[in-house]
Amino acid sequence: MVLKVSQRGQIPPFIVMDVLRAANRRQAEGKDVLHLELGQPASGAPAGVISAAHQMLDNDLLGYTEAFGILSVRQRISDYYAQLHDVSIDPERIVITTGSSGGFVLAFAAAFDVGDRVAIADPGYPGSRNILLGLGIEPVLVPTGSETRFQPTPELLDKIDGKLDGLIVASPSNPTGTMLGAEELQALSTYCHDRGVRLISDEIYHGITYEQPSLTALRFDENAIAINSFSKYYSMTGWRVGWMVVPADLLRSVECLAQNLFISAPTLSQYGAGAAFDCTDELDANVARYAENRQILLSSLPKAGFDRLAPVDGAFYVYADISSLTNDSEAFCRSMLEDTGVASTPGTDFDQGRGNAYVRFSFSGPTAGVTEAVERLQHWMA
Ligand SMILES: Cc1ncc(COP(=O)(O)O)c(C=O)c1O
Structure with a gap:
């Protein structure tokens, strides 16, 4: 008998995770891999986070917390907004989540119903698009290009047919x-x-910028949902902890969803996250490393033939237009991995329509690996 399988899970894969599997297989065969596919800091959590976690492990029961998280940590997040963004956010509106991914689920489920339509830039982060799909919400893809720095604009949104309920x-x-x-x-x-x-403003790469500081949407719109994470600037990917600022009209819905879906974010990670705000020296040193890696890629990739690059204002990615080299970015990335050991992510992960013309290089790893990768790519492309 064939049992029913829900449509909800019939969503595209996160292709970078498939690339990671291929890269790991190669490593298991004893071949080397330079990981320019994953957006994961090469450094672990800062020392202050580790020692706070040790202390809590030794001294705390580490039971559930209230659904929105530990109030003192929410207060630290509120202080962060006051200090860095000059906006006053009531800690009661701050929700600690299981990474920003958990924040997306809560935000989308609280704000939208099945069939609602939410605009999102194409190319964009596949998780946001696919979580919407999984919840039965329609992602309305807004094709963007270098003319608008790959960002949506009111003019592009005006071209959309039909009503919109949200914009990410x-x-x-x-x-x-x-x-x-x-x-x-x-x-x-x-x-x-x-x-x-x-x-809905995904602010997960705040703190990793090279030209100008990042701005929170909360400065402009008190009804916005701002989603952030300890995964990137704070170097705590596996701790699975993030936060979200929720407008008053959604607070109770988000709370009921959080209570029932997750109970609370991991307690140890919440304590660690609270300590992360005191670790800016160490974290800024990581950003200095990303800046150096960025410079290496921006100056060397064009020499290797990747000469059409999106402006890298922040985060740790270079998105390269490879349309003059291939019309199949997945095959291109597979050959690159096989021939050079450099793992990268095909643009199809981020843009299902035009992604075959793009590849993404992550420079979140060690500088030596980035330097070695561009040397290999220069030989390969030659
Ligand atoms: C733009 C963006 N948003 C959200 C996430 C999810 O991150 P996390 O759940 O670790 O906070 C990622 C991860 O790479 C991302 O790139």
Whole structure:
């Protein structure tokens, strides 16, 4: 008898995880791999986080916390907004989540119903698009290009047929690393406000910027949902902890969803996260390493033939247009891995329509690996 399988799970894979599997298989065969596929800091959590975690392990029961998280940690997050962004956020509106991924699930489930339509830039982070799909919400892909720094604009949103219920922006973005300036973010927030569209701002790469500091959407729109994480700037990917700022009208819905779906984010990780705000020296040193890696890639990739690169304002990715080299980025990345040991992510992960013309290189790893990778690519392309 064939048993029923829900449509909900019939969503595209996260291709970078498939690439990682191929890269790991290669490593298991004794061949080397330079990991330029994963957006994962090469450094672990900062020392202050580790020692706070040791202390809590030894002294705390580590039971459940309330669904929104430990109040003192939420207060630290509120202080962060006051200090870095000059916005006052009531800690009661701050929710500690299981990574920003957990935040997406809560935010989308609380704000949208099945059949609602949410605009999102194409290319964009596949997780946001695919979580929407899994929840029965329609992702409305907004094709973007270098003319708008791969970011949505009111003009592009105007071209969409039919009503929109939400807009997701990400600045700095994955895969392009491009950012929205104050004017652009203001214009998008006014667009949303005037049309009753819920703005969701993915701010997970805040703190990793090279030209100008990142801006929170909360400065422009008190009804926006801001989603952030300890995974990237704070170097705590596997701790699975992030946070979200929720507007008043969604608070109780998010709380009921959080209580029932997750109970609470991991307690040890919440304590570690609280300590992360005191570790900025160590974390800024990581950003200095990303800046150095970025410089190496931006100067060397064009010499290897990757000469059409999106401007890398922030995050740790270079999104390269390879349309003059191939029309099959997945095959291109497979050959690159086989021939050179350099793992990269095909653009199809981020843009199902035009992704075959792009590849994403992550420079979150060690500088020696990035340097070695570009040397190998130069030989390979020659
Ligand atoms: C733009 C963006 N948002 C969200 C996430 C999810 O991260 P996490 O769940 O670790 O916070 C990622 C991960 O790479 C990302 O690139």
